[in-house]
Amino acid sequence: MVADSDSKIAWHRVQLRKNREAVKDLERARFTTGDMGTSAASSTQARIAELEQKIAESERCIAEYERRTRRPLGTDLRSLANVSWSNWNAAQPRKTVLR
Template structure:
């Protein structure tokens, strides 16, 4: 993976990794240990899982928006380069971060 020059995006990428690991751990523990239906612990686990999924979606959306703004065209043929939206691309990255 390429290092991010934008510290906010790097932080969101790290959060995504950390939250996916926590989600994986919670979901794995639920099947390994088992949980009693309608218990308070099961309700808290479900709330935690929902919160982690929400945070992951938010961070992924921020990273995706950043990549759409800063990504260069992937191909080098003349037709693709001629039709690229160059007005949206800034060589120094997003300056409004």
């Protein structure tokens, strides 16, 4: 995987991976134990809904960043002619993260 120069996007990618794993684990535990109609199931469902909202927020942030910064993958004349090159800036300053 390519490292992100924007620390905010890198954070969102990590959160996305972490939250997807958490949702998967919660759903697996919910169906393994069979708690479909209890109050614990409703709190689990609320936690899953909260995590899914966080996942959607991270996906939106990453998608917006990629629309701004990614170059087109196609190299034929037709696909390159359809790209709005005014939105893409190759000379963006790189942010350095100090640790």
